[in-house]
Amino acid sequence: MKRILNVLLLCFLVLSSLAQSKKQKNDDPLAGIDTLFNRILKDQVAAGFSVAVVKGDDIIYSKGFGYRDVENKKPVTPNTLFAIGSSSKAFTGSLLGLLRKEGKLTFEDKAVSLLPKLHFYSEEMDSQIILRDLMAHRTGLSRYDFSWLLFNTANRDSIIARVKYMKPSAAVREKWFYNNFMYLAQGMIVERLTGKTWEQNIKEKFFIPLEMNRSNTDIKAFKEDSDASLPYTVAKGNEIKKVDYYNINGMGPAGSINSSANDMANWLKVWVSGGFFKKKEILPTDYVREAASSQMVMSADLPAEHNDIFLANYGLGWMIGSYRGHYMVEHGGNINGFSANVAFLPSDQLGIVVLSNQNGSQVPAVVRNSIVDRLLNLKTIDWNGEAMKKIKANMQVTKGTKSTPILNTIPSHPLKDYVGSFENPAYGTIKVWQEKNELYTLLSDEKVLLKHMHYDVFDPKSIDKNGVVDTVQSNLMFNFSGGVDGKIQGIGIFLDGSDKPVMFDFKPEAKILSLKELQKYTGEYALGQITVKVYLKGNTLMVHVPGQQEYETIATEADTFNLKALKGFSVKFDVAADKQVNAVSFIQPNGIFKAMKEE
Structure with missing residues (x-):
């Protein structure tokens, strides 16, 4: 009889243990979450x-x-x-x-x-x-x-x-x-x-x-x-x-x-x-x-x-x-x-x-x-x-935010004219270069193809390690723009949810000219009723318009200088066949103004 009671007690303890185990398992709030x-x-x-x-x-x-x-x-x-x-x-x-x-x-x-x-x-x-x-x-x-x-x-x-x-x-x-x-x-x-x-x-x-x-x-x-x-x-x-x-x-x-x-x-x-x-x-x-x-x-x-x-x-x-x-x-x-x-x-x-x-x-x-x-x-x-x-x-x-390409359009310039550095001080510098018949740039340290979309708009495309170009349209269209001189002056890109494009201005590579080369541009130039003076200060060519500050220049292209302090302003000197300078054109956003050199 005692043996039977012990067996029954053992069975009760086992069942009790199983029931308690089941209860604990069911009480786990994360049970089954996997x-x-x-x-x-x-x-x-x-x-x-x-x-x-x-x-x-x-x-x-x-x-x-x-x-x-x-x-x-x-x-x-x-x-x-x-x-x-x-x-x-x-x-x-x-x-x-x-x-x-x-x-x-x-x-x-x-x-x-x-x-x-x-x-x-x-x-x-x-x-x-x-x-x-x-x-x-x-x-x-x-x-x-x-x-x-x-x-x-x-x-x-x-x-x-x-x-x-x-x-x-x-x-x-x-x-x-x-x-x-x-x-x-x-x-x-x-x-x-x-x-x-x-x-x-x-x-x-x-x-x-x-x-x-x-x-x-x-x-x-x-x-x-x-x-x-x-x-x-x-x-x-x-x-x-x-x-x-x-x-x-x-x-x-x-x-x-x-x-x-x-x-x-x-x-x-x-x-x-x-x-x-x-x-x-x-x-x-x-x-x-x-x-x-x-x-x-x-x-x-x-x-x-x-x-x-x-x-x-x-x-x-x-x-x-x-x-x-x-x-x-x-x-x-x-x-x-x-x-x-x-x-x-x-x-x-x-x-x-x-x-x-x-x-x-x-x-x-x-x-x-x-x-x-x-x-x-x-x-x-x-x-x-x-x-x-x-x-x-x-x-x-x-799906509804993608742009539709306008067919049968071409860039307004040869591809070489889009090459160069474009800068925005709050963002950085975009460097565009040409390889064969395509334009490329670097974004996030990644080489990116600028695929022509329409007019002067280019779509940046990722390229994988096998050279395969991404077919998905980007949200970062590059819209190149020109100045009054007809040259490419910048790139507009919609960034960070802005309703206006962020502008990256063309940054021409500065050229270093000798004092002898700079000397020929100096002199006085008649612009209507005023006289503009061009002179040297050390190794820098300066321009002074009466009533304004003196402007430091940076040599960029042949006979062309940007005004360092004014965005979009430059001067281009007219040089004759005998290498004598006879005029200077002031190129600015509201037009081009020519001044003749005074004897």
């Missing part, structure tokens, strides 16, 4: 993504989906490296938080005082803009992203010098405009005050103490890593296509960190805990609270598709919103072939990172929201389905 993630992967035509979820001090979920290398079927793991793009901004802002704690700066210091190489469009802006304005994107400067995307350089001094020529779209602190240059400036401030590169600071202050051993800030180290993701985009709506890595080294502080889901989970632990990792302070608690609090209104974001999702404010390297009754702090990241989202809900002690190797992807936000809904026991929303509808809507809009 099925959803695999469906998202397929529906969004994504190569792969990785996810990590932090609850308090613990990583409660960490997994990879899809491929980091589609061609060779190499899977994504939680340790796979991805470019996190602008999710790097919270790291850069945090370095300033540490410097403030050390007493090396305040967020109310004038930006140009902290970084003398930085200047804005006006002296008024120089005097008004403080460091906090840079951190919260409230300088009044719009994105100007094509300036660094198309005209990249590793020289940070060269990039930051462009800010002086960026015309503001609003007054300081009047309107929120996202601007990557402002985070470059912050990184340069860190470099100036510490005597170390931004990259060194990121490694020493964050990567090492947070045990982010997989993370780096260098494109070479990223590409050579044995578990690094390749970058992809979606072509023709359903084709996963590999693209090139983008070297963002010059603009590094705005977005050059490469990391893994597991590494980023440690970063999130700092923010969830109020500044600590394994009970050691990484960031001052007051900075964590300030960075995750509203510093500027981004937009009047009222409830739209969902009445419990609203608010769009910016903190310091973080975006802030109300997600279904919960305070959410997050920041996305996009760079060629990669998209990311890093988020935490401070009141819920919850952090989520989603990294993907898909260009401009909705996957990170879809996955993040799907996780939050389950962990907070909210009524689930089909975020994947909503994302699919947006993709289809965007495809229809894109």
Whole structure:
């Protein structure tokens, strides 16, 4: 009898254990979510993504989906490296938080005082803009992203010098405009005050103490890593296509960190805990609270598709919103072939990172929201389905925005006349050259074919490693324009969503002439009732019109000089067969005026 009772007791314990195990399994809010993630992967035509979820001090979920290398079927793991793009901004802002704690700066210091190489469009802006304005994107400067995307350089001094020529779209602190240059400036401030590169600071202050051993800030180290993701985009709506890595080294502080889901989970632990990792302070608690609090209104974001999702404010390297009754702090990241989202809900002690190797992807936000809904026991929303509808809507809009070529038209000049350098100080220099019967240029360090579309409009086309030219119409049409002398004077391109083309002015190559060669142009020239004087000042030919300043000239073509201080103004000397100068023509936007040389 006792033996029978023992068997019954054993059976009861086993059944009880199984029931408890089943109950625990069913109580897991993320149970079965892998099925959803695999469906998202397929529906969004994504190569792969990785996810990590932090609850308090613990990583409660960490997994990879899809491929980091589609061609060779190499899977994504939680340790796979991805470019996190602008999710790097919270790291850069945090370095300033540490410097403030050390007493090396305040967020109310004038930006140009902290970084003398930085200047804005006006002296008024120089005097008004403080460091906090840079951190919260409230300088009044719009994105100007094509300036660094198309005209990249590793020289940070060269990039930051462009800010002086960026015309503001609003007054300081009047309107929120996202601007990557402002985070470059912050990184340069860190470099100036510490005597170390931004990259060194990121490694020493964050990567090492947070045990982010997989993370780096260098494109070479990223590409050579044995578990690094390749970058992809979606072509023709359903084709996963590999693209090139983008070297963002010059603009590094705005977005050059490469990391893994597991590494980023440690970063999130700092923010969830109020500044600590394994009970050691990484960031001052007051900075964590300030960075995750509203510093500027981004937009009047009222409830739209969902009445419990609203608010769009910016903190310091973080975006802030109300997600279904919960305070959410997050920041996305996009760079060629990669998209990311890093988020935490401070009141819920919850952090989520989603990294993907898909260009401009909705996957990170879809996955993040799907996780939050389950962990907070909210009524689930089909975020994947909503994302699919947006993709289809965007495809229809894109189809309607392409230009229709006007057939049977030709360029107004021989191709050689379009060759040269074209400059805009807020962006950079476009160099156009000719090979056989085609024009080429460099954009983002990539050789691009300028394919004639109609009249003086050319369509920039990418060329792959096999020489195959992209057939998709670009959104960056090059519209060449001429001056009153009939020569090509500039290129107009619609950039950064502007309603007017950004002009790149022809920059002729300066010629060096000897004093003897310059001497023949000197003298007095009669222009109506006034006398124009042409003379030498050192090795420079000068022009002086009565009542105006003296103008320094730059020799360009044969017997032609540009006036250095006046855009679109030049002088061309008439030289007779005996090499004697007998007249000079003043070429300017409102016409050409000829002056005869006086004896």
